[in-house]
Amino acid sequence: MAKSILEVKGIKLAFGGVQAIDDCSFHIEEGTITALIGPNGAGKSTMVNVISGTYRPDEGHVILDGKDVTRMPNYVRAQHGLLRTFQISREFANLTVLENLLVVRQGQVGESLFGALFRAKRWQEQTKELVAEANDILNTFGLYRLRNEYAGNLSGGQKRLVELARAVMAKPRLLLLDEPMAGVTPALIERLGHHIVELNRELGVTFVLVEHNLDVVEKICSRVVVMALGKQLADGTLAELRSNQAVIDAYLGGGARERVGS
Amino acid sequence: MTLILGYVATLLVTFFTYNIFVIGLNIQFGYAGILNFTVITFMAFGAYFYAVFVMPHADNSSQVFYILGLHWPWPLAMLAGIVASGALGYLVGLIALKRLRSDYLAIVTLATGTLVYGLFGNNNKLFDGWSGLFNVNQPFQSVATNHPNEFSWIFVVFSGVIMLVVWLFANRLYASPLGRSMRAIREDQDVVDSFGKNSFKVRMLAMVIGSVIVGIGGVLTIQYIGALSPAGWTTGETFVVWAALLVGGRANNLGAIVGSLLVAVIFNEATRYIPQVPSHPNLIPNLRNVIIGGLVILSIWFRPQGVVPEKKASFLEVPLVDKYAQGFPGEEPGGTLSPAASEA
Numbered sequence: 001m002a003k004s005i006l007e008v009k010g011i012k013l014a015f016g017g018v019q020a021i022d023d024c025s026f027h028i029e030e031g032t033i034t035a036l037i038g039p040n041g042a043g044k045s046t047m048v049n050v051i052s053g054t055y056r057p058d059e060g061h062v063i064l065d066g067k068d069v070t071r072m073p074n075y076v077r078a079q080h081g082l083l084r085t086f087q088i089s090r091e092f093a094n095l096t097v098l099e100n101l102l103v104v105r106q107g108q109v110g111e112s113l114f115g116a117l118f119r120a121k122r123w124q125e126q127t128k129e130l131v132a133e134a135n136d137i138l139n140t141f142g143l144y145r146l147r148n149e150y151a152g153n154l155s156g157g158q159k160r161l162v163e164l165a166r167a168v169m170a171k172p173r174l175l176l177l178d179e180p181m182a183g184v185t186p187a188l189i190e191r192l193g194h195h196i197v198e199l200n201r202e203l204g205v206t207f208v209l210v211e212h213n214l215d216v217v218e219k220i221c222s223r224v225v226v227m228a229l230g231k232q233l234a235d236g237t238l239a240e241l242r243s244n245q246a247v248i249d250a251y252l253g254g255g256a257r258e259r260v261g262s
Numbered sequence: 263m264t265l266i267l268g269y270v271a272t273l274l275v276t277f278f279t280y281n282i283f284v285i286g287l288n289i290q291f292g293y294a295g296i297l298n299f300t301v302i303t304f305m306a307f308g309a310y311f312y313a314v315f316v317m318p319h320a321d322n323s324s325q326v327f328y329i330l331g332l333h334w335p336w337p338l339a340m341l342a343g344i345v346a347s348g349a350l351g352y353l354v355g356l357i358a359l360k361r362l363r364s365d366y367l368a369i370v371t372l373a374t375g376t377l378v379y380g381l382f383g384n385n386n387k388l389f390d391g392w393s394g395l396f397n398v399n400q401p402f403q404s405v406a407t408n409h410p411n412e413f414s415w416i417f418v419v420f421s422g423v424i425m426l427v428v429w430l431f432a433n434r435l436y437a438s439p440l441g442r443s444m445r446a447i448r449e450d451q452d453v454v455d456s457f458g459k460n461s462f463k464v465r466m467l468a469m470v471i472g473s474v475i476v477g478i479g480g481v482l483t484i485q486y487i488g489a490l491s492p493a494g495w496t497t498g499e500t501f502v503v504w505a506a507l508l509v510g511g512r513a514n515n516l517g518a519i520v521g522s523l524l525v526a527v528i529f530n531e532a533t534r535y536i537p538q539v540p541s542h543p544n545l546i547p548n549l550r551n552v553i554i555g556g557l558v559i560l561s562i563w564f565r566p567q568g569v570v571p572e573k574k575a576s577f578l579e580v581p582l583v584d585k586y587a588q589g590f591p592g593e594e595p596g597g598t599l600s601p602a603a604s605e606a
């Protein structure tokens with residue numbers, strides 16, 4: 001069995017009376033693309049927030065590379081290569097697309113006050129290198145000619161691309177994508193899926209993908225974790241899950257079943 | 263002639279010190295999105311602490327009371343004033359930046375301002391209460407003895423040089439990766455955190471740097487005038503600094519300068535020459551606030567980015583061949599990158 005890069009164990013989190021996550025456990029293997037699916041309100045986004053450290057769970061543990069990070073602040077987790085995108089695009093609206101990418105690279109010389117003031121030569125050089133690197137990424141994502149636009153002026157689909165391009169610029173090892181394909185055209189879905197697979201193959205990025213579109217899941221994800229009512233219901237390949245009665249009842253039933261065509 | 267020269271010098275010093283205030287606020291609000299609604303309290307902190315470090319021990323027989331009275335040389339006292347103002351910024355930051363969102367922070371700054379104002383005014387043992395401090399030692403007095411305006415003009419150069427240093431500092435900060443992080447935090451703090459930066463630390467840095475700069479302006483103010491009382495740093499003064507920044511253009515230090523020229527110098531000074539109405543002594547100052555308020559509303563309405571908007575970043579780059587200049591194969595004409603196509 002491959003090494004698991006991430007493990008969540010017995011997570012519980014309530015918002016007032018709503019038990020958003022109720023004793024949920026699963027693990028993610030390094031180098032894979034795993035889908036996290038489940039009906040609306042199942043607790044998927046909440047789980048992404050718990051894993052990334054935005055929320056602290058009431059109970060349970062988040063284990064990254066075999067190390068318990070449950071009490072570690074989100075920015076420190078990100079420094080360990082655990083990054084996430086948001087269900088609703090959250091670009092830096094009044095920064096240009098290029099700057100959106102530049103800002104997320106960690107460990108720049110000019111990020112400390114001392115460096116910013118007294119090592120200007122060094123960070124100017126570094127910025128030049130980062131601009132070239134960012135432009136390459138933007139070109140891959142088809143955003144090159146929009147690089148000097150304010151990110152806030154982009155269309156919804158373009159913002160989804162910026163969100164992914166920005167995450168790539170930050171050099172993740174494990175990337176949590178919360179519905180990256182929500183509200184975008186079929187052609188763009190195709191491309192986003194293509195990018196994800198490429199990043200996985202070429203850079204070895206591990207992905208956890210929250211996704212409602214089961215065609216996409218079928219195409220790019222090797223394993224699927226199903227959540228319902230805050231619990232982990234099942235996991236396996238999509239083919240295996242199609243014959244799982246509990247999953248069919250909770251999620252694949254109704255309209256979804258026809259779409260998957262089982 | 264002497265009178266006019268003296269007046270011009272005072273205008274220039276006013277202009278330079280307001281530039282400094284507005285640049286300080288710009289780093290807090292324009293760069294990092296921190297709503298500091300008590301800018302002027304930091305000015306007062308710088309000024310008062312300069313004063314009590316530079317003045318000799320209070321002579322109690324004269325009924326003037328203040329703390330310390332260390333009689334330090336003025337450059338050291340200046341440093342003390344600046345440190346005091348930065349320390350206040352740190353304290354407010356500790357209370358407000360750790361947990362609170364920006365609107366609550368605004369309330370904390372307002373509360374701090376009211377608290378400090380009441381404390382410094384009502385307690386006449388700290389900084390001589392409502393009557394304030396006067397006869398504060400001014401720099402250059404010993405060398406400027408030949409001509410009535412000599413001190414004023416030496417001070418124009420002195421404050422001008424300091425303003426220039428602040429300006430260069432602020433612009434370097436803006437262009438640096440640290441400045442970019444601040445602006446990203448202004449846009450969305452949580453996202454910056456989730457990319458591995460400690461946004462609390464960066465915001466704190468902006469808060470303290472801004473406070474230090476406003477404190478520098480405060481020291482210059484009391485050095486030039488030689489006196490300061492609570493009447494000189496009312497909430498209305500904070501409003502003038504904000505108005506200058508909003509009218510001039512936030513997140514652009516050139517805007518800060520245009521704004522302080524328009525609002526702090528031209529408007530503030532021009533209204534001084536409207537004759538007083540004897541039966542309503544407060545009419546003119548109040549009218550002044552109304553006019554500045556109107557100016558802010560007009561500028562937000564017609565030019566929300568200010569007279570000089572934030573500059574779009576541009577970089578030296580080696581141009582690439584756009585792989586997808588023709589759109590993407592298999593996509594509808596215009597591709598996904600035509601703004602309308604992907605809104606679905």
Ligand SMILES: Nc1ncnc2c1ncn2[C@@H]1O[C@H](COP(=O)(O)OP(=O)(O)OP(=O)(O)O)[C@@H](O)[C@H]1O
Nearest residue numbers: 015018019020038039040041042043044045046047
């Ligand atoms: N910040 C919050 N405050 C209160 N309740 C919340 C909060 N966030 C989520 N919830 C609730 O927790 C439950 C799980 O929500 P969550 O957003 O995690 O679901 P999801 O699986 O991501 O759903 P969707 O597919 O619609 O995105 C829902 O009942 C939701 O209303």
Ligand SMILES: [Mg+2]
Nearest residue numbers: 044045046087
């Ligand atoms: Mg969700």
